[in-house]
Amino acid sequence: RLHSTGMGIWAKSGGINSKFGLTSTELLEAINMLEKEQLLHKFTMIHFHIGSQISDISPLKRAIREAGNIYAELRKKGAENLQCVNIGGGLAVEYTQHEGANNRNYTLSEFSGDVVFSLREIAKNKNEPEPDIFIESGRFIAANHAVLVAPVLELFSQEYDEKALRLKEHNPPLIEELFDLYNSVVEKNAIEYLHDSLDHMESLLTLFDLGYIDLQDRSNTEVLVHLIIKKVIKLLKHKNFNEILQIQEQVQERYLLNCSFFQSLPDYWGLAQNFPVMPLDRLNRRPNRSASLWDITCDSDGEIAFNAQKPIFLHDVDVTKEEYFLGFFLVGAYQEVLGMRHNLFTHPTEFSVSFNDDSKGHELTNLIEAQTILDVLDDLDYDTKDIERRLKQHIEDNESLDSEGKKDMLGRLYVMLSENGYLRTITTKGE
Template identity: 60%
Template sequence: EAITLLREANLLDYLSMIHFHIGSQMSDIAPLKKALREAGNIYAELKKMGANKLNSINIGGGLAVVYDQHTLSNSRNYSIDEFSSSVVFLLGEIMNAKNVSHPDIFTESGRFIVASHAVLITPVLELSTQDFQEKLLNFKVINPPLIQELIELNKLLNNTNCIEYLHDALDHLESILTLFDLGYIDLQDRSNAEILVHNIIKRALYLKSSNPTDELEQLQVKLQERYLINASIFQSLPDYWGLNQHFPVMPLHHLDTTPLRAASLWDITCDSDGEIGFNPEKPLYLHDVNLDEEDYFLGFFNVGAYQETLGMNHNLFTHPSEYTIIIDENDYEIINAVESKSILDILDSIGYDAQEVSKKLKDTLSNSSFITAQEKSDTLAKLELFLHQNGYLRTTN
């Protein structure tokens, strides 16, 4: 019918390409081969029906990107060589069988081309266990017997006794929590117990890292570390939230040290969905770091396809600042800095009168009778600065 319509309209000579697309992120080569056979035969039949100017087949996109960083997972069951040779061989075979000249072949695998061009880099702001540091222990002159035993277990822990002492520590903690609920020990004793037991667990994990037991691995999952990152999953990784698309994640520090902490990642939005939870089947392990003494950055890779255009200004977080990195064999150069939108810009983009908001804030502050003139001046200066900055936390001056 299409050939008839084109011929009647004197447009048949303008038909130069047929196009199909069977889906994005094809993990299996078999459906593509089936589609190629169908499209190849359609192409050949159209040529025989008089479409003499037809000379191209566009096979669409769909070439899969390997997002999974775990060796036991395989999100693509074919190589690039197999993909290419299958396309060329199958179409060539059909054309030879039907005595039709071979077409030019086009493909539009945009995701495969652009996914790797962008990396999200974000600092870790907090660890959930930073309240369990030994420096925060505050013992009494006379401690309850169970606390004193935990002190000894922590002091004497070594590679030989760590499993036995770990069992004792967990048993003591359960008893202490029961005593606290019954009112027999106070909050300081409970705090000391939790810090000591957490430290014993962590040391046992490191002592047995080369030969972990099932029990220790289960403890890792149960006592996973929560890493608070200066980013918004809704803005920078929307496909994780919307499609459960996992992106490769790795630390940018301590690359010569094996990470051992089972990690879940939490962003700085106020939404409980802004979390990448720990998945025992696809585990993420990160380092145990002291953020008071060092920076710790994470990289999220293969985020160059769709994430920026799908990103949401959820909780008023717009895109992070962006930079282009030019790398050669000897050096690198940072160019094309694109700063993140300011808070006023975001308010304006979602329908508020940003200038009116700014004016009302300043007028309310100026008319306040609760602070001095100097405090008003200082606060106004800070307010002006903050309104023209983005919503992300600043980790440097």
């Protein structure tokens, strides 16, 4: 148990008050016990751990020096077969996808160089042999092996198009002004008109609360403001990206994803761990919609909210006509085993992608289907046989259905229970 500690969420893994390891006094007692039982020659390795995802190299360097001196001192105490130092985990994964917001301040080369140099110098200065070095960086090794792929089911603003606009013969003056802003906005005045429309919306919502405008007026307000936002983004998409950055919080889009963050990204929910996310197609087009992401669970925490310091930008797509998939990267460490059946969502369907040696093709292997609804209920100790019996009895007791109708409903029910809880959609390709 080293005195040195790491940094960040898992810093408590190290230090004199850590849950793990032996103190100096306990180490000496252990050496005496081994010697007394004539087992000291079996003592070949020391191990320490100061935390996962160590962002700063300095605490690690201190820990390596401390462990190196403990190694040398134990050898001088008679542990002549001690020849290995296991430095545990801690090698950080670079999760960030934003410039200037790195998760670690060192490279892999610097990390390995500092470890080897420090232990070698201590061994040399204390006239002991250089130890063999072991490392257990599970996160660093495993994170890259998995990607979560989730389709976008809906964009929040898609319902706001001109078809939804129901202007009256006589509209409140501010709505008339919004309509005029929408029709007259051009690249030169785009930012100004956007700000005007947002101000008008606040005023109109206040008028609705006070009872001066009706629900149709409120709906027209929302539709017009969303239409103006879309038009402004379209006008500015070829301009300097900084102009969109200035209005990103005001024009953010909500993307509904067919996944569960609790199940597939538990470290995001539990530890605020950000994972790189990007669209898997349209990579030749600049995304211009600042985005927040919603999963399909009935929990308000199932959201990756928009963050102006770490913004996500996605494309403006019509998912009723074309598919749009997002990829969440570096999810191969801990996410699968920590994933919970919150809201009764099971793990998504999994498979391995094997690339051919010529790099010209690939194949999908090791397909593992997501659990069915009945499987999940069974795992949570529900009596699925009793559930099936009761549902079947309810259908049989339904006097509004004839025998064919009951048979059809029962068949549909069993199909539903034999599938997983994620939504199934059919996308119609556009012209």
